[in-house]
Amino acid sequence: MLKTFRITAILEGISYLLLFGVGMPLKYLADIKEPNIYIGNAHGLLFIAYAILAFLVCRQQKWGIKRYAIFFIASLLPFGTFYIDQKYLSDTAIAAEA
Secondary structure, three states, X not given: OHHHHHHHHHHHHHHHHHHHHHHHHHHHHOOOOHHHHHHHHHHHHHHHHHHHHHHHHHHHHOOOHHHHHHHHHHXXXXXXXXXXXXXXXXXXXXXXXX
């Protein structure tokens, strides 16, 4: 499940950056709304999957509510999920924790 969470975290981060870097400028600067709809839907789905998987992984790994809060707050920040992947989910971070 950890590998699935890592992939979801990366995809959620990419969709977040696409939404703000591509979708929003097209919508508000070029008055092209369609890409924002598709990117927004994908991001919403990935965000929900990320939040659920973060909870499940924290429970499975016995990490506690503090780490889940860190994971959730990071999902609200640009590049946050990339930081989470590097600091908490990478193989070296998991090995150092054990």
